[in-house]
Structure formats: structure tokens, C-alpha cells
Amino acid sequence: MLRGIKICGISDLMTLNFIINHKFPPKFVGFITNYKKSKRYVEYEKLKKLVSIKKKKTSFVSVLVNPNDSILEKIKELNFDFYQLYDVSPKRTKTIKEKYNVKVITALTINSQNDVDKYKDFYEVSDLILFDGKGYEKSIGFDHELLISVPNSVNKMIAGNIKIEDIPNFKNKDYYIDLSGSLENEEGKKDLKKINKLLNFATKNES
Numbered sequence: 001m002l003r004g005i006k007i008c009g010i011s012d013l014m015t016l017n018f019i020i021n022h023k024f025p026p027k028f029v030g031f032i033t034n035y036k037k038s039k040r041y042v043e044y045e046k047l048k049k050l051v052s053i054k055k056k057k058t059s060f061v062s063v064l065v066n067p068n069d070s071i072l073e074k075i076k077e078l079n080f081d082f083y084q085l086y087d088v089s090p091k092r093t094k095t096i097k098e099k100y101n102v103k104v105i106t107a108l109t110i111n112s113q114n115d116v117d118k119y120k121d122f123y124e125v126s127d128l129i130l131f132d133g134k135g136y137e138k139s140i141g142f143d144h145e146l147l148i149s150v151p152n153s154v155n156k157m158i159a160g161n162i163k164i165e166d167i168p169n170f171k172n173k174d175y176y177i178d179l180s181g182s183l184e185n186e187e188g189k190k191d192l193k194k195i196n197k198l199l200n201f202a203t204k205n206e207s
Contacts, residue, residue: 002170005202006030006157007195008063008180009040013050015190020056022196024203027176030061030084034071039188040180044074051079061105064088067096076100084130094125103127105157109134110142119154126155130178133160164198177202 004027010016011031019029031047032040042050051060059081064071066087084105085093097104106126108118111134119129129150133142141161150156152174159178170177183198185191 002167002202003027003174003176005198006061006159006176006178007183007198008032008061008159008178009038009184010050010190011040011042011046012190013053015192015195016050016053018192019195019199020053020058022199024199025056025058026199026202028059028061028082028178029055030063030178030180033062033064033075034067035063035065035086047075048078055079063107072096072100082127090121090125093122097125105130107132110146110160113146113149116146116150119150123154128155128157128176130157130159132158132178164194164201167198167202 006028007019007026008030009032010019010029016029019025031042031050032038033042033047035041060079061082061084062075062080063084064086080102082103082105083096084107085096086107088096093104093106104126105128106122107130108115110116110131116131122129131147144158147156147158156174157176157178161181162177162179163182167177179198183190183194
């Protein structure tokens, strides 16, 4: 049973309003907060305006790659429900979660079974485990069969070059699905028609 959708890499208000006010809004919307290599990175002042809108039923996610204390202090008052953490140790994850009283999505980049098995180190300090490809700012997939070993007790999300047309393949999987690049046009901007198609399509495949 597909648990819901996350749309990541939102960087403009028009797209965000479209998503939030959609008949079938996603469970999560992600904002690239500190990873400047990404074309989806959002400068702080713009980010502040984006996440100040009324988000209704959707949770806002700050996507952070190995964040330092400076950026964490800077965003602590912003309207985020989750911090999605890449390249952060279990010990620091726990510190961030407790200090900032925020839910945590631990993002693991996957290329092998050993990468998948790292979830065991983060299970107790994370609200969700995201299994992503190795591409970071690039959409790179991985073999989802590697996740068979992960028990149902783990709250799972998957990402990495997932297309709208792939959604039915996850209908009987207990996952949240995270999409970004497949929702963009040739200029690399989010395409409202693709987002609309995703949200209408996904709701038919959710539990």
C-alpha cells in the first residue's frame, strides 16, 4: 500500500501554492536548504517566504546535507515539520532532533546492500528512513529489490529517478515515494501539468 507522495525541490511560490491547494495534496514538500550545488537550492530569504504560507495538510521538509550549527540556528524558527538529513551520523542526528524538537528523515544513499543496512544505526533516532540514489542533486536510481530485507516496522520513503509512470509498481509497497527531477520540464523548472498528473495518479494507488 503506497503511503503517500513527497514532492522535493520546490523553489517558487506559484508552484508551492498549486501543490498545497491541489485536490490531492502530497504528504510532504521538500526545500533544498543548504546544498548550493543543487539547481533547486533556495536562498534563506526566499525560503523564509515560501515556508511561511499556510501549508494545510502537507508537511514541510528542510533538506540538509551535513548541516553545520550555523544553518541549523538560522532555520530553527522556520515553519518546518521535518529535517531531511544527508551525511549526518546517528549521534548528531539524535542531537539535532532533540535540540530543535523536529522530526527527522534520515536519508541514506544506496548503491549496495551494505548501504541499505545502515538504516539499523538510525532506526531509533529517525521518524522516517529515506532510501535514495547516490546522485544527490542528480536523479540516480538504485535497485529497489535491495529493500526487501528492511522490515515493515521501518517507516520508509524511497527516491532516486522515480517517474510518474512507476507509481503503480509501488501500489502494494509500504513506502512513501519522493519525486523531484521527473516533475521538471526541459529548463529544469517544476512542471505544473506533471505535478497535477502525479497527484491525481498517485491518489488512486494509495492505501
